[in-house]
Amino acid sequence: MREQRRLLLLYFGAALALFYSAYYYVVRGGRLSLSRYSVDRYFQQSPTPFVHRCHVYYDSAGSASPRQIAVAVAEKLSSGDVPSEARRIEDYKYFRHLSDEGTVTESLNDLLDLSSPFSVLLRHNPNPAFEGDFEVVVNGGKSLVFSLADTAVNSPHVADKIHDVVRGLFFKYGTMPSTHMTPVLDLNFLLTSDDRKVSWNVRDDIVTPYFHAIVNAMSLFYDVSLHSRVISGANLTGTMKLREERLVDLQEQEVEMFHALERVTSLEVATRDSSIYRHSIAFLCHLPHRALRFYDRALRRETDSVMIKGLGVVSFLDPKSDDGGAYRLTPGDIAALMGSWVTHIRKLHNLPSSLTETLADALQNEDVVTVVEDGHYSVVSPHLTFGVRMLPPGVVAFYGFEVTKIAASLYRLYLKGAMDNLQKVVKQLSRISFMTRVSEAAAHNAKECHAAISCVFSGRRDGKPLSNVEALALARTAFKQSLEAMGDDETYAKNVVSVEHGFAALLCDTFSSVFPMAVNTIKHVLNK
Numbered sequence: 001m002r003e004q005r006r007l008l009l010l011y012f013g014a015a016l017a018l019f020y021s022a023y024y025y026v027v028r029g030g031r032l033s034l035s036r037y038s039v040d041r042y043f044q045q046s047p048t049p050f051v052h053r054c055h056v057y058y059d060s061a062g063s064a065s066p067r068q069i070a071v072a073v074a075e076k077l078s079s080g081d082v083p084s085e086a087r088r089i090e091d092y093k094y095f096r097h098l099s100d101e102g103t104v105t106e107s108l109n110d111l112l113d114l115s116s117p118f119s120v121l122l123r124h125n126p127n128p129a130f131e132g133d134f135e136v137v138v139n140g141g142k143s144l145v146f147s148l149a150d151t152a153v154n155s156p157h158v159a160d161k162i163h164d165v166v167r168g169l170f171f172k173y174g175t176m177p178s179t180h181m182t183p184v185l186d187l188n189f190l191l192t193s194d195d196r197k198v199s200w201n202v203r204d205d206i207v208t209p210y211f212h213a214i215v216n217a218m219s220l221f222y223d224v225s226l227h228s229r230v231i232s233g234a235n236l237t238g239t240m241k242l243r244e245e246r247l248v249d250l251q252e253q254e255v256e257m258f259h260a261l262e263r264v265t266s267l268e269v270a271t272r273d274s275s276i277y278r279h280s281i282a283f284l285c286h287l288p289h290r291a292l293r294f295y296d297r298a299l300r301r302e303t304d305s306v307m308i309k310g311l312g313v314v315s316f317l318d319p320k321s322d323d324g325g326a327y328r329l330t331p332g333d334i335a336a337l338m339g340s341w342v343t344h345i346r347k348l349h350n351l352p353s354s355l356t357e358t359l360a361d362a363l364q365n366e367d368v369v370t371v372v373e374d375g376h377y378s379v380v381s382p383h384l385t386f387g388v389r390m391l392p393p394g395v396v397a398f399y400g401f402e403v404t405k406i407a408a409s410l411y412r413l414y415l416k417g418a419m420d421n422l423q424k425v426v427k428q429l430s431r432i433s434f435m436t437r438v439s440e441a442a443a444h445n446a447k448e449c450h451a452a453i454s455c456v457f458s459g460r461r462d463g464k465p466l467s468n469v470e471a472l473a474l475a476r477t478a479f480k481q482s483l484e485a486m487g488d489d490e491t492y493a494k495n496v497v498s499v500e501h502g503f504a505a506l507l508c509d510t511f512s513s514v515f516p517m518a519v520n521t522i523k524h525v526l527n528k
Contacts, residue, residue: 034426034438037450039419047415048459050408050468053117054084057092059124066122066148072159082171089121102137102145103391111141111400112216114407114468118170119143124153132385136165140394142401157383168362170401173409181348182277183480185222188265191329192234193287200329202228210338213395217403220472221410236260237288247295250306261311277483282312283341287327292316305340313344342397349406355390407472414475415456421482422449445485452478
């Protein structure tokens with residue numbers, strides 16, 4: 001009898017031990033340890049840097065060649081961590097497309113190639129039409145064309161000044177970090193009206209002529225999605241307080257207007273990722289039932305568009321007629337709105353909103369700038385006088401050299417954010433306790449984040465050196481995966497209360513079977 005009781009106790013003990021081992025395994029989420037994904041060692045190392053190169057081209061024709069100036073500029077740039085070399089101007093990729101005025105149009109692919117070199121062209125002009133020692137043309141991409149008069153070629157200060165201009169425009173990061181946005185971006189185009197039927201062709205009127213280049217550039221920085229919506233009869237004007245029956249002063253508005261704008265611009269995006277790191281920029285065009293304008297209290301002027309932080313750009317359209325018929329947004333309307341849209345995009349990236357500010361940020365404090373006309377400036381420095389002509393940005397909202405600046409800044413921000421976030425996750429969840437649960441999704445996100453960070457610090461991927469584009473993409477992926485790991489709803493860590501609560505829950509679950517088992521075991525031992 002005792003032998004049978006002992007066998008029964010051993011049998012039920014083994015069965016219950018197996019059952020509650022599985023119970024413990026399920027409750028704590030499996031044997032998913034995050035300690036292997038620690039990034040402590042990387043905090044003491046330097047990641048793969050963004051590689052910038054610059055080619056300084058010189059005109060070899062004529063008796064007064066600027067070759068020595070080009071060599072001096074290249075040496076100065078190389079000493080400042082920008083590998084540079086002097087070359088003949090005939091080696092320039094777009095030499096055959098270079099006009100006498102110094103303008104050149106670079107391809108969009110070259111503007112968006114983060115590894116392509118910057119170009120500085122030095123040409124001697126014995127009979128200049130400009131005033132001063134030299135003139136520089138800032139093209140829309142990654143090239144500067146200097147036309148040097150005889151006084152500049154013979155000046156001992158011209159190499160220093162050219163170097164300062166090149167470094168200020170191409171390699172100055174004083175306004176960075178460039179953005180506060182997250183790695184997933186939604187561009188939301190909305191057309192609304194008070195009472196009339198409205199329509200537009202987003203692809204042909206907006207994306208193809210204007211936003212194609214902008215989206216291509218921003219796709220380097222974020223995971224970009226485009227959205228479009230038309231809402232006829234939204235009656236947003238009914239939520240606004242009007243001054244003089246036609247002016248909308250944002251500082252006088254009640255919360256109803258802002259709530260209405262948030263409802264209209266809100267997006268329900270069916271994605272697998274979390275919305276915690278999605279960022280949206282709305283471009284809202286509203287057709288009121290009568291002509292309305294925004295009032296800028298700071299500048300004391302009226303305007304068609306205003307920028308609202310965290311929302312985007314809100315613009316009033318002009319109801320050309322009151323016949324109540326359908327209204328179709330024309331390409332001319334879009335062209336008029338692009339100025340405010342581009343300005344908002346540049347402000348989001350901490351870039352100067354005007355050509356004058358762009359030039360002023362690049363020059364030295366000792367330089368005095370005078371506006372001759374739009375895009376044309378005269379600069380007086382202590383030893384030289386020169387002119388600057390700035391062409392429109394080649395990527396609509398960005399110059400080619402600004403694309404590289406933003407990319408380099410975001411590379412550092414994304415990588416630092418990924419390491420900080422992953423460290424928070426690993427430190428809290430690496431020690432598995434009974435009330436700590438790590439989901440498979442969070443473990444996968446941590447693994448992907450750690451793998452991307454490892455590639456960035458090793459500087460190689462699949463045995464090949466990383467390009468600037470690949471390094472930025474890996475940093476962005478790491479940051480995105482780290483945010484996913486932090487925001488996983490099924491992952492939780494031990495806290496002060498959970499230990500007692502978990503112990504009580506375990507007793508309740510096991511009392512009905514474990515208590516009789518324990519009593520019989522004690523009786524068996526005592527009888528023995």
